[in-house]
Amino acid sequence: MSEQTTLAVLGTGAMGEAVVAGLLAGGWAPERITVTARRPERAAELVARHGVRTAGNREAATADVVVLGVKPGDMAALLAEVEGALPATSLAVSIAAGLPTAFFEARLAPGTPVARVMPNTASAVGEGMSLLCAGSAATPAHLELVEELLAPLGRVARLPEAQVDAATAVSGSGPAYHFLVAEAMTEAAVALGLPRVLARELVAQTAYGAAALLRDSGRTATELREQVTSPGGTTIAALRELEAAGLRTAFFAALEAARDRGQEMGSRYA
Ligand SMILES: NC(=O)C1=CN([C@@H]2O[C@H](COP(=O)(O)OP(=O)(O)OC[C@H]3O[C@@H](n4cnc5c(N)ncnc54)[C@H](O)[C@@H]3O)[C@@H](O)[C@H]2O)C=CC1
């Protein structure tokens, strides 16, 4: 990737903006980034917040790297709109859940390289987890370019396309599970009589510390949990309740539902 490489995000919502924020924090010049939005007020907000350029979809589609950031159900209409405008030499990067690379290859100019990326919202603070797989026209050099592009957003894992829907259930949707747990812990702390502001701080810093241990200590989640759990102590009393409430089996069912929903979107919008 050269210093002149340009990038556009077509359909810059929550995830597209997280990608833009991550790139800017990683040193991308805002002039190299163009965003598009359906509503002019949204485009103006993005320009004001990030200093990036804005354009219509067809003009933006001429960038070297074109990130397709709309919802899966809006993707076919977007691709129809940019038909003929997105050069076959550009690299198309989809971040849409469920849609296979073949979906894009069927709608873009023949030979257009396609990468399928599944980021998550922590990309906005450089701590994202992105999944990456390639379409049939993408070369190893294209994949290296996408990895380079994604580096400021956090970590990247390459995987076969057949695993993307399952992995999306883990890392793409995953932040939401952690936020749900954080919400529940905060409410439970308030129920114990703690002030809400204190409860939020305790929950956030505890999550941050646990995540740092989990990622960086070299120990497994099981080892780390056991370290906290004194025999006959306070933690095991809480864990017993969570197990009785079916937390573990709820996760089996939840991830299966997310994986299945991705597959369903892939076939519904195909
Ligand atoms: N939100 C998340 O945590 C993640 C989302 N994704 C994927 O990212 C994509 C976007 O998701 P979100 O950002 O959450 O949705 P969003 O609704 O916040 O963003 C989509 C944006 O695209 C705009 N849009 C729709 N059609 C357009 C068009 N023709 N031209 C210009 N703009 C258009 C919408 O107005 C909206 O602002 C989805 O495909 C989703 O599967 C992927 C990973 C994580």
Ligand SMILES: O=C(O)[C@@H]1CCC=N1
């Ligand atoms: O909920 C969704 O469909 C998107 C994909 C992964 C996270 N959010």
